[in-house]
Amino acid sequence: xxxxxxxxxxxxxxxxxxxxxxxxxxxxxxxxxxxxxxxxxxxxxxxxxxxxxxxxxxxxxxxxxxxxxxxxxxxxxxxxxxxxxxxxxxxxxxxxxxxxxxxxxxxxxxxxxxxxxxxxxxxxxxxxxxxxxxxxxxxxxxxxxxxxxxxxxxxxxxxxxxxxxxxxxxxxxxxxxxxxxxxxxxxxxxxxxxxxxxxxxxxxxxxxxxxxxxxxxxxxxxxxxxxxxxxxxxxxxxxxxxxxxxxxxxxxxxxxxxxxxxxxxxxxxxxxxxxxxxxxxxxxxxxxxxxxxxxxxxxxxxxxxxxxxxxxxxxxxxxxxxxxxxxxxxxxxxxxxxxxxxxxxxxxxxxxxxxxxxxxxxxx
Amino acid sequence: xxxxxxxxxxxxxxxxxxxxxxxxxxxxxxxxxxxxxxxxxxxxxxxxxxxxxxxxxxxxxxxxxxxxxxxxxxxxxxxxxxxxxxxxxxxxxxxxxxxxxxxxxxxxxxxxxxxxxxxxxxxxxxxxxxxxxxxxxxxxxxxxxxxxxxxxxxxxxxxxxxxxxxxxxxxxxxxxxxxxxxxxxxxxxxxxxxxxxxxxxxxxxxxxxxxxxxxxxxxxxxxxxxxxxxxxxxxxxxxxxxxxxxxxxxxxxxxxxxxxxxxxxxxxxxxxxxxxxxxxxxxxxxxxxxxxxxxxxxxxxxxxxxxxxxxxxxxxxxxxxxxxxxxxxxxxxxxxxxxxxxxxxxxxxxxxxxxxxxxxxxxx
Numbered sequence: 001x002x003x004x005x006x007x008x009x010x011x012x013x014x015x016x017x018x019x020x021x022x023x024x025x026x027x028x029x030x031x032x033x034x035x036x037x038x039x040x041x042x043x044x045x046x047x048x049x050x051x052x053x054x055x056x057x058x059x060x061x062x063x064x065x066x067x068x069x070x071x072x073x074x075x076x077x078x079x080x081x082x083x084x085x086x087x088x089x090x091x092x093x094x095x096x097x098x099x100x101x102x103x104x105x106x107x108x109x110x111x112x113x114x115x116x117x118x119x120x121x122x123x124x125x126x127x128x129x130x131x132x133x134x135x136x137x138x139x140x141x142x143x144x145x146x147x148x149x150x151x152x153x154x155x156x157x158x159x160x161x162x163x164x165x166x167x168x169x170x171x172x173x174x175x176x177x178x179x180x181x182x183x184x185x186x187x188x189x190x191x192x193x194x195x196x197x198x199x200x201x202x203x204x205x206x207x208x209x210x211x212x213x214x215x216x217x218x219x220x221x222x223x224x225x226x227x228x229x230x231x232x233x234x235x236x237x238x239x240x241x242x243x244x245x246x247x248x249x250x251x252x253x254x255x256x257x258x259x260x261x262x263x264x265x266x267x268x269x270x271x272x273x274x275x276x277x278x279x280x281x282x283x284x285x286x287x288x289x290x291x292x293x294x295x296x297x298x299x300x301x302x303x304x305x306x307x308x309x310x311x312x313x314x315x316x317x318x319x320x321x322x323x324x325x326x327x328x329x330x331x332x333x334x335x336x337x338x339x340x341x342x343x344x345x346x347x348x349x350x351x352x353x354x355x356x357x358x359x360x361x362x363x364x
Numbered sequence: 365x366x367x368x369x370x371x372x373x374x375x376x377x378x379x380x381x382x383x384x385x386x387x388x389x390x391x392x393x394x395x396x397x398x399x400x401x402x403x404x405x406x407x408x409x410x411x412x413x414x415x416x417x418x419x420x421x422x423x424x425x426x427x428x429x430x431x432x433x434x435x436x437x438x439x440x441x442x443x444x445x446x447x448x449x450x451x452x453x454x455x456x457x458x459x460x461x462x463x464x465x466x467x468x469x470x471x472x473x474x475x476x477x478x479x480x481x482x483x484x485x486x487x488x489x490x491x492x493x494x495x496x497x498x499x500x501x502x503x504x505x506x507x508x509x510x511x512x513x514x515x516x517x518x519x520x521x522x523x524x525x526x527x528x529x530x531x532x533x534x535x536x537x538x539x540x541x542x543x544x545x546x547x548x549x550x551x552x553x554x555x556x557x558x559x560x561x562x563x564x565x566x567x568x569x570x571x572x573x574x575x576x577x578x579x580x581x582x583x584x585x586x587x588x589x590x591x592x593x594x595x596x597x598x599x600x601x602x603x604x605x606x607x608x609x610x611x612x613x614x615x616x617x618x619x620x621x622x623x624x625x626x627x628x629x630x631x632x633x634x635x636x637x638x639x640x641x642x643x644x645x646x647x648x649x650x651x652x653x654x655x656x657x658x659x660x661x662x663x664x665x666x667x668x669x670x671x672x673x674x675x676x677x678x679x680x681x682x683x684x685x686x687x688x689x690x691x692x693x694x695x696x697x698x699x700x701x702x703x704x705x706x707x708x709x710x711x712x713x714x715x716x717x718x719x720x721x722x723x724x725x726x727x728x
Contacts, residue, residue: 002522004568158366204368211582219577224623253629259588263659295627295659330559 007221012182015233016226017266018145019184023104023228024267027336029300030186032271033063033307034108034147036080043307049316057086062314062324063307064088064097069329071337076104078147078301084138095142106145106186107138109174113151121164124170125150131174135181145184147230147301148174152191154205154237159191168212172220179223186269186301188230189213193273195237199244203234203252210260224243224264229256230301231281232273246286253342254290254298263295270298277331278346280305281338288341299339306331367398372543372583380590381630383508383548387468387592388631391700392439393664394550396635397424397671398472398511400444407671413680421450426678426688427671428461434693435465437700442470442511442550442665448502459506470550471502473510473538486527489534492541499545509548511594511665512538513553515725517556518569518601532576536584542588550633550665552594553577555639557637559601563608567598567616574624588628595621596637597647610650617647618656627659634662636669642709644669645702652705663703670695 008016023030035043040059041051049055060083066074077098084107087093098105111127124190125148135146150167152159167189175185191202210231217224234252236244244298257268270287272280280302286300300306309331337343387394399407405415407676413419435535441462448471451457459469475491489512499510514531516523531553538547553573555566574595581588598616600608621632636644644666651662664670673691678684701707 002518002520002524002565002569004565071469147586154366156366160366201366201368207582215575215579218572218624258628258659259626260582261627262623263627263657264619293627293659295622295657302670 007176008179008223012155013177013223013226014182015182016179016223017086019104020226020228020266023145023184024074024269024297024299025075026297027340028073029302029335029339030076030078030106030269031063031074031306031332032078032147032301032303033060034078034080034106035303036108036112037082043311044316047311047315048074055316056082056160058318059314060086060094061088062310062321063328064094065321065325066329066332067180068098068101070332071101071103073332073339074101074103076106076145078106078108079143080108084141084245098207099142104144105142106147108148109134109138109146109178110148110321112227116163116166119160119163120155120157121154122158122160123151124166125164128170128173128177131177135178135183139181139183143183145186145228146174146178147186147188149188149190152189152205152209154191154195154197154201159205159209164209164212168209168216171213172216172222175217175222175227176220179226184226184228185222186228186230187213187217188271190230190271190273193232193234193235193238196239196241197237198240198242198334199234199236199248199252202236203256206234206256207259210256214260214262225263225266227265229261229265229268230271231268233270233287234274235273238274244285246282247290249283250290251292253287254292254294257296258294261296265296267297267299269301272300274301275305277305277308281331281343282345283340284335285341285343287344297339300335302335368403371540372587373529376543377587377590379546380520380543380548380587383468384592384630387440387509388633388661388663389439390661391410391703392437393666393699393703394440394442394470394633395427395438395670395696396442396511396667397427397663398442398444398470399445399667400472401446406677408680409506411675411679413711417446419680420446422682423675423678424450424458425452425677426674426685427692428458430689430693434696436465437696438467440468440470440509442472444472448505448507463506468508470509470511471507472513473499473542474512477515480527480530483524483527483719484521486517486522486524487515488527488530491649492534492537495538495541499542499547503546507547507559509550509592510538510542511550511552511576513552513594515554515556516569516573518559518561518565523555523569523573528573528576532573534579535577536580539581539586539591540584543590548590548592549586550592550594551577551581552635554635554637556598557596557602559595559598560603560605561601562604562606563598563600563612563616566600567620567689570596570598570620571623573622578624578626588626589630591629593629593632594635595626595632597634597639602638605614610646611654613647614654618651618654618658618662621660622656622658625660629660631661631663633665636664636666638726639668639669641672643706645695646709648699649702649705649707661703664699666699670699
């Protein structure tokens with residue numbers, strides 16, 4: 001180990017670092033529009049729309065048609081493979097529509113979870129085979145960052161050491177391969193909100209998981225300045241009887257990050273994990289007003305929490321497209337403010353914005 | 365691992381965090397006056413003074429009877445065991461002298477190195493046996509922080525994986541025990557400057573070592589907000605032919621720390637490792653000037669680099685006491701300015717300040 005065999009040239013490092021900084025520029029976050037076909041089925045089902053390729057295309061078109069207002073609050077969009085190669089009604093490739101707005105294009109590259117034998121229902125994530133070649137192709141096709149989701153669960157005996165170690169390792173391998181192809185890896189070690197554990201337990205587990213992730217990244221010679229982290233916020237389990245304020249969530253989250261995420265990481269883009277749109281914005285805002293020193297950008301990478309209102313407004317009708325796009329832009333702007341600690345809350349908890357988006361044992 | 369068994373109560377955590385903050389309060393650093401008997405022998409030999417207990421006491425008395433205003437530059441003093449129980453010529457205990465200036469008292473807690481069999485001359489540190497009892501006693505005797513020095517060396521085959529792991533583990537055990545007894549642990553993983561390796565090699569090794577140290581601290585449930593780090597600056601080996609500027613050293617060092625040291629650590633107090641007094645001040649100053657965002661204090665924990673001029677002025681003669689104190693006060697003040705990036709080097713620097721204090725394969 002004592003001799004360095006540099007993994008990246010100075011030029012590659014600069015490119016990666018620049019991409020990462022563009023995505024998490026002040027006031028900007030990520031639209032996670034990378035739902036798999038199976039997962040889109042659930043979303044469309046909720047609004048009574050059939051899960052066809054055309055409907056998925058129409059729906060993403062609604063999001064990507066947003067006007068220039070999104071330029072100041074969306075730094076990156078994560079695509080699913082199918083969507084990378086789809087086009088708008090006028091034939092413009094989606095990738096180009098996004099890039100034309102100055103937004104960075106990203107791609108989900110993992111291939112879903114698989115069981116870890118001998119554990120209590122724990123998993124790792126597959127997708128490493130041929131990843132190098134896939135990344136090279138995605139880079140040519142316009143992607144500058146990628147996302148890989150690992151899943152851990154809190155219960156009486158989980159997460160186990162094996163689950164933590166294996167998921168940290170696979171995230172580090174993925175990150176290393178991405179960087180070799182000048183793609184910024186977003187590292188996502190999600191600890192599910194399922195369970196009745198309290199805030200403290202989630203914080204403890206999150207600290208252990210993140211410490212393992214960053215040790216693995218160090219071992220695999222990953223260039224931290226060219227990565228982003230997509231963690232869960234530290235929250236109580238969904239069936240925990242104790243309620244916590246956004247400030248308590250913010251404190252627990254920022255404390256956990258301060259103890260584990262090296263300052264060299266440019267940004268932390270939280271997943272929304274079943275929080276309602278408003279909850280996710282309020283919590284992000286509290287995180288950005290937390291009185292602890294925060295050396296990384298703290299922003300969003302939201303799927304459900306950016307799209308719920310848009311989906312409800314659309315309901316599969318072309319006539320509703322503009323109204324749906326407007327709902328999305330509104331949520332995007334709110335979260336852009338939250339990323340700066342400037343969101344004052346809507347006061348409106350009714351309708352789609354306040355509805356809990358929790359889905360049991362969430363898997364893409 | 366999934367359940368937390370809290371190592372410290374909230375009160376214990378607050379007490380530790382407060383001590384750490386006091387030591388590295390703005391503009392303050394640490395006087396490392398913890399030279400063992402043998403090492404003090406080396407220092408005294410340079411000025412032709414006999415290494416007796418009385419001479420060791422007399423020199424420390426000079427330092428500790430400095431004017432109270434020294435407390436603007438010195439937040440903590442590390443003592444060797446013998447010194448902890450010595451008194452000034454009026455019979456006043458050194459601990460009382462130090463504490464009444466509002467300076468925190470620390471103790472060198474490690475004992476000595478022990479060889480790691482099967483390695484290329486590598487070592488670990490002894491001192492864990494009965495450490496809890498020793499810490500409890502030290503706390504009663506007025507001590508609020510401890511220091512433990514692990515040593516790693518760069519060569520074509522070192523540091524080995526075993527040496528890194530073993531020293532990181534020993535440091536974490538020591539830190540855990542200290543905190544249980546109300547002492548803030550200063551964690552010192554020194555990568556020696558011996559060798560002809562360049563700046564880049566030192567950076568690479570330092571990053572690996574620090575990543576291992578913080579993983580071990582996390583594994584051992586150490587409360588980071590109640591610790592301090594005492595690392596080497598990142599520099600080329602002492603016999604490296606290439607020369608680097610303080611800015612080169614500053615950038616390499618801060619980059620290393622940003623990639624490995626969590627923001628929760630309140631302060632980083634560099635060891636001087638054989639640098640001359642002036643070099644140590646200039647490098648610290650450069651670190652505090654460079655425009656990289658640093659979430660921890662960057663300060664000093666200097667032994668040789670704070671005392672060389674004072675020793676040279678003293679020469680073992682009581683009539684030189686004022687001159688020796690003035691020399692010490694000057695260096696302390698310069699380093700205080702360096703902590704804030706405000707040290708402007710004057711044209712005149714005396715011989716003792718620029719004399720290299722390098723001793724091959726430095727051990728206590």
